[in-house]
Amino acid sequence: MKRHILLSIAFLTIFSCMLFVPAMNGRAEVPSVQVTIEPPPGALTMGDKAVFQGTVRNAGRQNLQGLVVYLSLVSLEPGHEHPMDLEDWSAQKAIRIERLAPGETSARDWSMRLIRSGRYGVALTVIDPRESRPMVSALIPFTVLPKPAIASGRIVPVAIGEPLILLFLFGLFSGLHNRRRQTRDRKRVRP
Amino acid sequence: MRYVGALIRKECVEDIFSSRGAVLYLVGCGILSVFSFLLVSNTELSLLDNAQAVYMMAGIVVGLAVLIAVIRGSDGFAGERERETLETLLTAPVGALNAAMAKLAGIVFSWFIIFFLSIPYLWTVGSTGQNLWPAFAYLFLAGTLLVVTFGGFTLALSARIKTVKGVLSIGLLLFLVSGSPIVMGPSLRQSAIGRFMDAINPFGVALNMLDSVVVDSQGILIQILPLSVLLCYAGAVLLFLHLAIRRMEL
Numbered sequence: 395m396k397r398h399i400l401l402s403i404a405f406l407t408i409f410s411c412m413l414f415v416p417a418m419n420g421r422a423e424v425p426s427v428q429v430t431i432e433p434p435p436g437a438l439t440m441g442d443k444a445v446f447q448g449t450v451r452n453a454g455r456q457n458l459q460g461l462v463v464y465l466s467l468v469s470l471e472p473g474h475e476h477p478m479d480l481e482d483w484s485a486q487k488a489i490r491i492e493r494l495a496p497g498e499t500s501a502r503d504w505s506m507r508l509i510r511s512g513r514y515g516v517a518l519t520v521i522d523p524r525e526s527r528p529m530v531s532a533l534i535p536f537t538v539l540p541k542p543a544i545a546s547g548r549i550v551p552v553a554i555g556e557p558l559i560l561l562f563l564f565g566l567f568s569g570l571h572n573r574r575r576q577t578r579d580r581k582r583v584r585p
Numbered sequence: 586m587r588y589v590g591a592l593i594r595k596e597c598v599e600d601i602f603s604s605r606g607a608v609l610y611l612v613g614c615g616i617l618s619v620f621s622f623l624l625v626s627n628t629e630l631s632l633l634d635n636a637q638a639v640y641m642m643a644g645i646v647v648g649l650a651v652l653i654a655v656i657r658g659s660d661g662f663a664g665e666r667e668r669e670t671l672e673t674l675l676t677a678p679v680g681a682l683n684a685a686m687a688k689l690a691g692i693v694f695s696w697f698i699i700f701f702l703s704i705p706y707l708w709t710v711g712s713t714g715q716n717l718w719p720a721f722a723y724l725f726l727a728g729t730l731l732v733v734t735f736g737g738f739t740l741a742l743s744a745r746i747k748t749v750k751g752v753l754s755i756g757l758l759l760f761l762v763s764g765s766p767i768v769m770g771p772s773l774r775q776s777a778i779g780r781f782m783d784a785i786n787p788f789g790v791a792l793n794m795l796d797s798v799v800v801d802s803q804g805i806l807i808q809i810l811p812l813s814v815l816l817c818y819a820g821a822v823l824l825f826l827h828l829a830i831r832r833m834e835l
Contacts, residue, residue, distance in 0.1 A: 415702075441636075450733065468769045484800075489666075544635065544638060544710060545709070545713065546625040549622075549708040549710065550622075552705045552706060552709045553617075553621040553706075554618070556614055556705055556706070557614045557615055559694045560610060560611060560614055561611060564601075564610075564611070567602060568604075568607070
């Protein structure tokens with residue numbers, strides 16, 4: 395009987411330890427930096443200047459210094475997933491946060507000009523120089539609706555028509571000018 | 586005054602009826618047409634924002650205007666000297682300074698024609714986008730000041746240098762150096778040397794102003810400084826032209 399009680403106590407002890415281990419691990423992995431990014435409200439159309447709101451919060455108990463925050467933009471079009479060049483989108487690539495006190499939040503607008511239609515995802519990454527792992531926000535998917543930027547139906551007639559009209563006008567003016575000069579010369583030659 | 590008016594009219598009309606003028610304007614139109622076809626046919630360019638496309642086209646128009654101003658300015662007095670008509674011009678009852686002003690008016694008139702020819706192209710590219718009317722206004726202002734600067738400078742050189750070739754070589758070299766912002770692209774212009782070049786180069790100042798107006802939708806208060814820089818260049822060139830004309834030799 396005593397043996398059974400001892401075994402039960404040992405089993406319960408091991409079992410309860412097993413229950414606590416993940417909770418302890420979870421507490422240890424609570425990040426000291428929390429980063430989020432919010433999309434602008436409403437539909438986004440090509441040509442718009444979209445402003446995403448990014449926040450970086452110090453959730454730890456120590457001051458954070460020299461944080462580097464950068465934006466990532468990826469195309470999520472099926473079969474064409476690739477990172478986008480932020481310079482083409484007129485977006486600021488990265489900022490540096492000098493100091494962030496415990497509990498303090500740094501909020502910042504990240505604007506970009508939407509130059510292409512399609513499905514995209516945007517995320518903010520924070521690099522703390524003292525940490526081995528960067529902190530990345532959730533990927534925020536968004537869709538850019540297409541807009542007919544350059545109407546080929548209007549460009550082609552102008553691109554072909556204008557040089558032809560110019561050629562015709564130059565020919566006409568030049569012909570008239572020469573004819574007038576010849577008439578004047580003939581009048582001068584006559585006695 | 587009557588003679589000055591006749592001289593200005595002659596300088597302005599000369600290009601329309603001469604084959605040289607026709608070729609210059611047709612080439613300009615051809616370049617704008619090729620660029621328009623690129624915008625339509627190239628998948629990368631066709632996805633550009635309208636404002637960006639208008640800015641790029643305005644840059645090409647300004648480049649064309651400056652190139653034509655350099656070519657016409659080089660021919661100004663040096664061409665008359667080579668054709669042996671300079672003496673006749675200088676003995677006419679208009680004076681050398683008025684003759685120079687008439688030639689500069691002819692160069693500016695050429696720019697007005699180029700601007701007029703570029704309007705349909707800019708309209709087709711940018712009518713569905715933003716800032717088309719400010720683009721026209723600032724392109725006209727910047728183009729006029731640049732044409733006065735470059736045309737006046739090469740005209741002043743042509744009063745001092747004997748051959749058209751010599752003036753044209755210097756003018757084209759100046760055009761290439763000052764047109765480097767178009768070749769360099771935005772990333773290289775962010776460097777210290779690029780920024781310095783942009784600050785002192787009238788071509789770069791004009792392009793930055795167009796970028797600021799058309800793409801970034803910035804107001805007139807921001808444009809006062811670049812416009813002042815362009816005005817200073819134009820004023821300095823007119824002064825240089827005045828000095829060069831006073832010392833002109835046959």
